Amino acid sequence: MDFNHTGEQAALADSVRRFCDDNIDLASHRRDGRSPSDTRLWRQIADLGWLGAGLSEEEGGFGGGPVESAIIAEAFGRSLAVEPYVSSAVLSVRTLLASGGSAASLIESIVSGERTVALACCEPEGRGDPSHVSARAERKGGGYRLSGRKSLVLGGANADFHLVSARTSGDVRDDDGVTLFRIERAHPGLRRQDYRLVDRRMACDLWLDDLEVGADAVVGEPDQASGAIREGVDHGIAAICADSLGAMDRALWITRDYLKTRKQFGQTLSSFQALQHRMADMLVELELSRSMLYAALAALALGADKRSRGVSAAKAVIGKAGIFIGQQAIQLHGGIGMTEEYAVGHYYKRLLANASLFGSIDAHIERYAALSGGEPASVLF
Amino acid sequence: MDFTIDPAIHDFRRMVRSFIQENLPEEMRRRGERDFDSKESDVRGWMRILNARGWATPNWPEACGGVNWSPLQKFVFQQELRRARAPVLDRVGTDLIGPVLCEFGTDAQRARFLPRIQNGEDWWGQGFSEPDAGSDLASLKTRADLVGDAYVVNGQKIWTTCAQYAQWIFALVRTDFSAKPQKGISFLLIDATSPGVTRRPIESIDGGFTLNEVFFDNVEVPIENLVGEAGKGWDYAKFLLTHERTSSAEAPHTQRDIEQLKLLASNAIKGGRPLLEDPVFRSKVAALEIDVIALEWAVLRILHADPDDPSLNSVASILKMRGNVQRQIVAELAAEALGDYGIAMFLDPDDPDVRAEDHLAPPLEGEAVGVSARAIFRRATSIYGGAAEVQRNIIAKQILGL
Ligand SMILES: Cc1cc2nc3c(=O)[nH]c(=O)nc-3n(C[C@H](O)[C@H](O)[C@H](O)COP(=O)(O)OP(=O)(O)OC[C@H]3O[C@@H](n4cnc5c(N)ncnc54)[C@H](O)[C@@H]3O)c2cc1C
Numbered sequence: 001m002d003f004n005h006t007g008e009q010a011a012l013a014d015s016v017r018r019f020c021d022d023n024i025d026l027a028s029h030r031r032d033g034r035s036p037s038d039t040r041l042w043r044q045i046a047d048l049g050w051l052g053a054g055l056s057e058e059e060g061g062f063g064g065g066p067v068e069s070a071i072i073a074e075a076f077g078r079s080l081a082v083e084p085y086v087s088s089a090v091l092s093v094r095t096l097l098a099s100g101g102s103a104a105s106l107i108e109s110i111v112s113g114e115r116t117v118a119l120a121c122c123e124p125e126g127r128g129d130p131s132h133v134s135a136r137a138e139r140k141g142g143g144y145r146l147s148g149r150k151s152l153v154l155g156g157a158n159a160d161f162h163l164v165s166a167r168t169s170g171d172v173r174d175d176d177g178v179t180l181f182r183i184e185r186a187h188p189g190l191r192r193q194d195y196r197l198v199d200r201r202m203a204c205d206l207w208l209d210d211l212e213v214g215a216d217a218v219v220g221e222p223d224q225a226s227g228a229i230r231e232g233v234d235h236g237i238a239a240i241c242a243d244s245l246g247a248m249d250r251a252l253w254i255t256r257d258y259l260k261t262r263k264q265f266g267q268t269l270s271s272f273q274a275l276q277h278r279m280a281d282m283l284v285e286l287e288l289s290r291s292m293l294y295a296a297l298a299a300l301a302l303g304a305d306k307r308s309r310g311v312s313a314a315k316a317v318i319g320k321a322g323i324f325i326g327q328q329a330i331q332l333h334g335g336i337g338m339t340e341e342y343a344v345g346h347y348y349k350r351l352l353a354n355a356s357l358f359g360s361i362d363a364h365i366e367r368y369a370a371l372s373g374g375e376p377a378s379v380l381f
Numbered sequence: 382m383d384f385t386i387d388p389a390i391h392d393f394r395r396m397v398r399s400f401i402q403e404n405l406p407e408e409m410r411r412r413g414e415r416d417f418d419s420k421e422s423d424v425r426g427w428m429r430i431l432n433a434r435g436w437a438t439p440n441w442p443e444a445c446g447g448v449n450w451s452p453l454q455k456f457v458f459q460q461e462l463r464r465a466r467a468p469v470l471d472r473v474g475t476d477l478i479g480p481v482l483c484e485f486g487t488d489a490q491r492a493r494f495l496p497r498i499q500n501g502e503d504w505w506g507q508g509f510s511e512p513d514a515g516s517d518l519a520s521l522k523t524r525a526d527l528v529g530d531a532y533v534v535n536g537q538k539i540w541t542t543c544a545q546y547a548q549w550i551f552a553l554v555r556t557d558f559s560a561k562p563q564k565g566i567s568f569l570l571i572d573a574t575s576p577g578v579t580r581r582p583i584e585s586i587d588g589g590f591t592l593n594e595v596f597f598d599n600v601e602v603p604i605e606n607l608v609g610e611a612g613k614g615w616d617y618a619k620f621l622l623t624h625e626r627t628s629s630a631e632a633p634h635t636q637r638d639i640e641q642l643k644l645l646a647s648n649a650i651k652g653g654r655p656l657l658e659d660p661v662f663r664s665k666v667a668a669l670e671i672d673v674i675a676l677e678w679a680v681l682r683i684l685h686a687d688p689d690d691p692s693l694n695s696v697a698s699i700l701k702m703r704g705n706v707q708r709q710i711v712a713e714l715a716a717e718a719l720g721d722y723g724i725a726m727f728l729d730p731d732d733p734d735v736r737a738e739d740h741l742a743p744p745l746e747g748e749a750v751g752v753s754a755r756a757i758f759r760r761a762t763s764i765y766g767g768a769a770e771v772q773r774n775i776i777a778k779q780i781l782g783l
Contacts, residue, residue, distance in 0.1 A: 195742055274774075335761075338585050338592070338758075
């Protein structure tokens, strides 16, 4: 084991961080009401090679893996970037890779930044769990007819195409019988409602109004998409955890610096022991979260159940820690922390959203419990 | 001790409930369901309706226009208002400045200001906090110099809730720079439309605009708008903050929010069943309810205590601290109940200040609208009216003698 970045990873971390510092600020979230992901910025991100940095060469990338994705996601969380990195380059790409077959041919245009893609795998009743699929796809002629609804499609408002899960057979929660379809943004019968998450990232809901597609829209094997989606979402969750870590880290240090300058009762806030202890608690949460992120990254290389178990453990720990740190960052600032103009509130909202994406803290504790059975409380076995 | 609940309270509750049912306009109720900050015109309109019935300010002493109700009746009245989703009144007027004027104001001040508060004509802003005087309120710098028979006010207040709607602002100002910090402070009533008053809204993290900065640039305030004696402002402020802390426990509001939470959680489906039947979620809701009952009885204890009891000041801190946390938890659980949509932003469709391009909303209706914004704004409950840490300092010092 080696917990240090390689030289290349350190260089990547450094350049993503510098890029974000130079190009992204709070005001930039306001750039444009409807398309917060600035296409110019996205172009640059693609040109720098970061959309493929988390993929090996065989996977169509530049020789990296989940650690590289986490490095990028952490820097984006740290700077509150709203660019659809996690949704397009991790969630969707990892789902495509796991789907096998010709799916991988779609990756080139995503990695080059030419097209963005969003994974539409959740439904309202699933509450973030992609294994709940009630949208239906019926055979029609040589193709399929889709009906149903997908919710909270991260990055979906700006995606050129969607990967939509629908049931070709079986019951709502069955593993078998889920098929993944590639559907273009302007496809007839695809209705979209865009909205913002609390932290200003864009999402959408999709309605499939008897939408017809040819058999060539199927990604991977018909009826067999569950495993690939689960793998893609596990990778996505790990990246979201990294995003949270960046946000937590930044919120904590902004707060530390504020306490050292703000004076009340003739002394800096940093002199009050109650606040010192709170910050110490925040740091404890941060460090355990970082450790948990590494555990999740390690778990991504394991078999499906172990992978999901490790990822759920991280999602629960980091979700809870993130909300705690975000809330305390506001609290220790007092009134200024409640303003839209100041950064800490945005970090809280980012962390709140991340804690809920793809399942709440409780949902992941539940999934962890379901997957652990008699296993030891360790991911090392 | 006697804990029997007078059965007459049930008749009282029914009477209040049917009054509200008959008199609360449907439009106001519908907006109240969403739980964004109540619209200014709704608050004013609802105050008028309550006032016509004599119920605008039941908590005030009777001589000032209060109602001769028992503490329990007053509490039940609040519960029914919240339960019915009636507009949330301008508490700065009804709960803060009203009681201060009753206690310390001149007859002329009482006659001039109190009826207008009761009738929803005057809104008030609370001008205490300043950029450099938050928790350490006594270090405030806004100054008032007596020139002839008027004070000339210069300085800045911040975080003044709803100052943009206010006709009047009451402010703590420094009138004596040689005295000890607490001794040189006076309590002034300032016409918010006076020349030299500038109000600037501040956007809060929920996308709302209730906060303001207020600047005073040579603002003239006639000496008859001084409350009580010059230099005693700090005593009046302490009296006011104690009131603020007791009412900011807001148990009735949390009780209403729990009802809403249960409604949302029974409409939400998890694993084919209502979320409210999920054992984990249900037990979180139950744990909160239990805490709220404890708070409810703490509030009832205070309401039945002798109002001159000096220990009330510190007990109010207990209510505020716990009440604030419960308000945060109930709002967070409601957002959690919405699943995916609990983290989608839904801004107030009736707020004229919200930018049009921000009205990008998820598919939600009724009670669910406003839930995510509320959960975010509630972070403020442990900051305003004296932050949670400061309440703990008060408890440690005043009750525990540490
Ligand atoms: C939504 C909202 C509405 C408000 N409405 C009004 C209003 O209408 N009128 C008005 O006058 N004010 C209003 N306020 C202001 C509010 O009362 C202050 O924000 C509050 O008193 C805290 O002051 P501050 O913001 O300057 O924070 P600070 O005093 O700078 O405190 C920052 C942090 O330090 C902690 N701290 C400070 N001193 C100590 C200590 N001795 N020991 C331990 N911890 C300490 C605090 O608890 C807090 O966590 C409002 C605030 C908010 C957020």
